[in-house]
Amino acid sequence: MNLFEEGLNFNFDVLVEWLITGGLKIVVILIAFAIIKPLGTKAIEAAINRMSQQRNIAEGRNKTLQKISVNLFSYTLLFILIMMLLSAVNIEIGPLLAGAGILGLAIGFGAQGLVSDIVTGFFLLIERQIEVDDYVTAGGYDGVVEEVGIRTTKIRSFDGTLNFVPNRNIVGVANHSRGNMRALVDIGIGYDENIDEALAVLQKVADQFAEDERFVEGPNVLGVQSLGSSDVVIRILGKTENMEQWAVERDMRKAMKEALDAADIEIPFPHQVFIQKES
Amino acid sequence: MNLFEEGLNFNFDVLVEWLITGGLKIVVILIAFAIIKPLGTKAIEAAINRMSQQRNIAEGRNKTLQKISVNLFSYTLLFILIMMLLSAVNIEIGPLLAGAGILGLAIGFGAQGLVSDIVTGFFLLIERQIEVDDYVTAGGYDGVVEEVGIRTTKIRSFDGTLNFVPNRNIVGVANHSRGNMRALVDIGIGYDENIDEALAVLQKVADQFAEDERFVEGPNVLGVQSLGSSDVVIRILGKTENMEQWAVERDMRKAMKEALDAADIEIPFPHQVFIQKES
């Protein structure tokens, strides 16, 4: 059939033209990408290197950040390259994009937690909020950090449990390993005791502890913290080396209890006044 | 009618041309897919295999991950293939896409929980946060893991209940089966007792337990943990083999109570001071 032949002919012309234009475009695109890929990779690595030096970030962590960033960059570039090549050879990429779009939306909704993890993890590393062996309270867990990952942080609780905390749950970090800690002891004396005498006795104990090298700033008796229902509460406060606060508090409690006993000052049990009435 | 014939004619030409161009496109598309499908499948399987070896993941779990990933890849590819074929033969795929889009949006909103389950499940498996027979606290449940699925994790509670936890609810995992645990006993002695003596008695018991092979790090008496309203609380702490902590604590409580009894040191009941007043 002539009609068919003509159609074929016309089609053939178009096909050839299509091949040539397409070919030229492909060459341009490939060259562009061949240039952009290594340049981008270099730029990213250099940027992270510079940042690491400024912020004093360890070599290993530096490498992790570089690897993640370059990976992300490569996959994005690859996706764009494929799209552009397909588009250059005039194949409808609408469907592909739409497919990716619907999938992307569905995943986007479900996986935003993952992105959140990574973004937060990134800043945990960069801002050095958490470091391995710090004693922290984060994401509802309390313990010593065993590993800070880009997605999950591992915290070893005091009782031995290993907690895996997705970084997105770390909304605020209380880091107990940054600087000196305060030791605080509250002791209640009887209402009948002489407050000045008790303060003197306790201050003497505090002065002894001031020489303890675990104390950075000698403990002091602050005064009457509250008038309780059965006792007058006196507060003693000091600054100690990090992680020594609990031991110091235990020692102070023992020493002060013994000092008050020696001075015959009562630490009272709960009191109650009874009024007898005939039924 | 001539007019009709002409219309038909014109239409026929277009139809033929349409068939030929369409046919060519279809062939190209099918070939492309025939190449991409097995390559993609291979790549995915290889990637998961490599990851499994690196992370020491069991064969069965490896197969599960491969199956899920390949399935996902196949369905996406199929969807895109159909879209491209329809588009190649010039049939309006707009409506199809729109239909899928609206449906997708509706489902996306409703089913993001499902995607969340799978994403979290994926990481639970990969990062080995949870393993079968671990004793964990996760998603508000507490017990021994019976199965870690891609959507749901089954936890057997202590009382025998089987809990099905959608993975998305597992926001943080407290894994109690990773390493030694701490045994902790608090014992209160009377305010009138000599603290040093009590510490000595308790330390002696602790030393006996230190030889118990369930202990990894012998229990020690730490000191005065708090000055309670009726007793002076002393804390004993040690490190035990995993899962032995409860039995050890039970034994220590019994031994220490008996030691204090023997040494005639009182574990006091709540105290109260009574002041009689005439009504």
Added chain:
Amino acid sequence: MNLFEEGLNFNFDVLVEWLITGGLKIVVILIAFAIIKPLGTKAIEAAINRMSQQRNIAEGRNKTLQKISVNLFSYTLLFILIMMLLSAVNIEIGPLLAGAGILGLAIGFGAQGLVSDIVTGFFLLIERQIEVDDYVTAGGYDGVVEEVGIRTTKIRSFDGTLNFVPNRNIVGVANHSRGNMRALVDIGIGYDENIDEALAVLQKVADQFAEDERFVEGPNVLGVQSLGSSDVVIRILGKTENMEQWAVERDMRKAMKEALDAADIEIPFPHQVFIQKES
């Protein structure tokens, strides 16, 4: 008017051409759908049948799942068919789609709960987390399951209330009807009692219960669970047939109380030490 006639003429040509091309397209579309509809239905039914057999799902439930899936498929197909027919005859379907889109968005936001219900319900059925007559805790309700629907689950509480729980609220299922349950009794003895003697007495009772066929794993006395403010708490633990745990616990409590009475071991009331002071 000539001008009018010409316009009409031109228009008529276009109309005829429009009718023919449209007609051809319509025929192609209808044939495609006539093929896809039964094939899709068959495929869905077969898939659900296969899944049901693998997972041991009852015939009735199988039918429900098939009906829902096929319905969903049919409505989606119908919607796409109408869209494509309208588009084939060149009528602007933009407005239709836009109308559906806005409506869809509004409904999507409001009805995501509904989709959530169905997705969750689907998995409740497939994964057999809940079955009729199971005793479960789910969505804040506690009771025996009367019906598991695709949207709502009916739970009969112990007090007779019938609870309708939308499936989306079932974030975790605690199923108390899967396997043996544990019976646990805590009994406090006086601080003055000999612990070893008490343990012996209680173990004897436990041994008697071990022969009770409701017990799967004979109850055992574990030891000193805690040193309470007035009593030494001893824990007894055993494994029972499902749903027998409450009756068994009641029987054990009675028997142990009577055994301790017989052995003259005190279950103490709260104790308090009184110190009289003159006002």
Added chain:
Amino acid sequence: MNLFEEGLNFNFDVLVEWLITGGLKIVVILIAFAIIKPLGTKAIEAAINRMSQQRNIAEGRNKTLQKISVNLFSYTLLFILIMMLLSAVNIEIGPLLAGAGILGLAIGFGAQGLVSDIVTGFFLLIERQIEVDDYVTAGGYDGVVEEVGIRTTKIRSFDGTLNFVPNRNIVGVANHSRGNMRALVDIGIGYDENIDEALAVLQKVADQFAEDERFVEGPNVLGVQSLGSSDVVIRILGKTENMEQWAVERDMRKAMKEALDAADIEIPFPHQVFIQKES
């Protein structure tokens, strides 16, 4: 000016052509709608009728559902009709749609609660979770249902308050008017009493109540529910007619208290052991 005239001329031709093509399209569209409108209405009414019969829904409620569904259908159809007519006469409907879209989005965000109300209300009616005069707990309110609307449910609390609950807040319904209820009485007897004797006395009372016609399943003494700090708690349980449980429980409490008094079995006050100590 010639130029002007030509422009006008050209324009006039276009106008005429525009009027004719537009006119034809309008006629087609109007005919289509004239057919779809009554058919759709009929279909919706029939569907709801059939559903109502299957589910035994009252006539009045049936009409309400029909009215709402048909209204929704009509407004959507009208909106689409206007859009298609405007588009047929070639007036840019983009702006209109955009206007509606922005408005729709804004309203969609704000009014999703409303859609949620209606969707939930629809299922409350269809699934008959709530009926007028049921005693329910829903959306945080507790009382007798006065009206179930498509948007709001009215619940009359026990104290006389009328509560308006938007349906979306009804996340789970506890319906206390579906079937028999359980009456449960816990009674504590002294630690010194003979448990077997007490069980016998209470069972005798229970047996008398078993003849009470308000009981569906005679009350039974279950056994020792717990060993309280001052009493041994015994549980009695029975099944009663709906809404009779409170009166029955009140009667049982009185009868059992009197029976225990008659049998000289003590219902103890809180006990405490006093240990006198010199200060």
Added chain:
Amino acid sequence: MNLFEEGLNFNFDVLVEWLITGGLKIVVILIAFAIIKPLGTKAIEAAINRMSQQRNIAEGRNKTLQKISVNLFSYTLLFILIMMLLSAVNIEIGPLLAGAGILGLAIGFGAQGLVSDIVTGFFLLIERQIEVDDYVTAGGYDGVVEEVGIRTTKIRSFDGTLNFVPNRNIVGVANHSRGNMRALVDIGIGYDENIDEALAVLQKVADQFAEDERFVEGPNVLGVQSLGSSDVVIRILGKTENMEQWAVERDMRKAMKEALDAADIEIPFPHQVFIQKES
């Protein structure tokens, strides 16, 4: 330059044609709007009037609703008109729409609360859930309604505070001013008292109150509500005029206390059994 002139010429032709076509379109659009505006306004007013009559809504509130609805309609129409005019004269409205879209999205996210307020306010007015001078509990506040606005509701608390509640926070309304209220008094009598006698005494008081005109349904003694730790609690219940319940309860409490005193039936203080033990 000739070239320039030609360009200008060509441009001029286009301009003229543009002016004429544009002019025609503008005229058509303006006429359409001139017809739609008053018709729409009338329709809205009529609809609200009809609704107001059916629902018995006060004149003032009717006017408020009309004003708000007509305003909303006018602004939307104006926006669409401007868009269509600009589009008719062929000026790119894409940017305008995009600008409005981005702004709209930003505002939409931020202002959805506002839309929510208005939607809820609308239904509060229409469904008459709240009226001025009602005593209600809504949005966490409790008091007498001073004003129901389209955005905010003003509630005067009992202590005199004026609370401004955004309508969106009113998720459920407990309206205490719709119908009779219940008066409820619980009175505890001693365990040693004769319950029947106490019931008789209390019923006599209740009978006297039954003649009080504040009571709609005479108070009745229901029976033993609970067996407390020190007393047997008896419940009396009645129905009163709205807002009289508190005064009535106060009067009943006084009368019943005096009646029990007169009949020598004890309202017991907390009881405790003391067991003396030598230390």
Added chain:
Amino acid sequence: MNLFEEGLNFNFDVLVEWLITGGLKIVVILIAFAIIKPLGTKAIEAAINRMSQQRNIAEGRNKTLQKISVNLFSYTLLFILIMMLLSAVNIEIGPLLAGAGILGLAIGFGAQGLVSDIVTGFFLLIERQIEVDDYVTAGGYDGVVEEVGIRTTKIRSFDGTLNFVPNRNIVGVANHSRGNMRALVDIGIGYDENIDEALAVLQKVADQFAEDERFVEGPNVLGVQSLGSSDVVIRILGKTENMEQWAVERDMRKAMKEALDAADIEIPFPHQVFIQKES
């Protein structure tokens, strides 16, 4: 090369034409904006002026609102102007818009809080819910308002703390400075006292206070508010000048305590009945 020259030539023509058409469009656009800008500004200022007068808003606040509104209007107009100019000269504004769109979306998500702040702040000002020096409870803070800003409200707490509350957190305002406040005193008398006598004594004190000018509505004794475990609680209630309620309550407590002492009516301590039992 001739080919090049021709291309250049063709291009030159297009360029010239492009410049001319573009120029004309630009002129039209600029004129339109030159007209709209001042008109819009005037209109906004007038609208806010009118609103301010109607609502009695202070001059300073009026100026703030005008400034914010005009700024917002100007920036939006500028954005649209730039878009339209670029579009008029045929430069692709798609990328620009897309860039702005992505940025806008990201910011929109993050900054919706900011928009929320401003929208709420706007209504706080307009509806005069909060004014400087009012004593309010809002956003979880309680104190005297120091400043109401468009983004943040400053509240000075009673203890001197200055609280910065983002307006979006102000979900409901409890304004304690709008009208008279209620003073309420609850006093418990002994169970053995004559209630009528006590009511008389307290009413006499209340009558004396009725003459205190701080009272707007004399305090009254309401009656028996509750039968407590050890006392009969009587309530006295009155209306006072704003902010005088606390001082008045303090004075009333002192006066009533002294009046009851004088009349020898007991304000009882907690009571308890002791039953001695031999161990």
Added chain:
Amino acid sequence: MNLFEEGLNFNFDVLVEWLITGGLKIVVILIAFAIIKPLGTKAIEAAINRMSQQRNIAEGRNKTLQKISVNLFSYTLLFILIMMLLSAVNIEIGPLLAGAGILGLAIGFGAQGLVSDIVTGFFLLIERQIEVDDYVTAGGYDGVVEEVGIRTTKIRSFDGTLNFVPNRNIVGVANHSRGNMRALVDIGIGYDENIDEALAVLQKVADQFAEDERFVEGPNVLGVQSLGSSDVVIRILGKTENMEQWAVERDMRKAMKEALDAADIEIPFPHQVFIQKES
């Protein structure tokens, strides 16, 4: 082949034309950007400088704000520039945009927290809600501010912990370092004491403290704050220098306790009335 050659020829023409038009556009675009970049930078810096001067913001913080703003501006400009250049040379930028869009959406969802942090941080700096060394309560943490960053604020708790608070969590700031603070002491005296006498004694102590220079507004005895179950509570209130409130309160508690002791006014222990009853 002639056909090929022709295709090539045609293609070559197009290529040349494409190069020329593209080149012209590129030049225009580059010039436009070369002008906009420095102008925009200058404008931003000037705006921030002016704002800083008006608000008295420190130089260092000023520089930080400038750097962040200029960076943001540069990256946005660069992104747009690349898009426009690609578009100018006619390369399909759809795919690029789509890629960026999907990525952007995913990141947008995950990273909105980050944007939120920056927006809030910006306002914390600008509105000077928080300054280094202020004592604040923010985001659930309580302590002295060590650093206010654009993303995180560091707060040092009283116990020495360093808390990292993402700015978005700072929903309200309670700044305790802005102005004088109130010192408040509540002291309970016995029911048998003469209230007037106690008020006089306490006022005398208060007057002595009024001369203490830490007091800005001398402490005053307000009166009877409440009638407790065992004591009459009297409140003393004063205004102190910032941060002196705790020390002052401690001193006042001690002085007042001693003054009441000296005046022989009792600070009572909890009271209870005992009624002995025979068992």
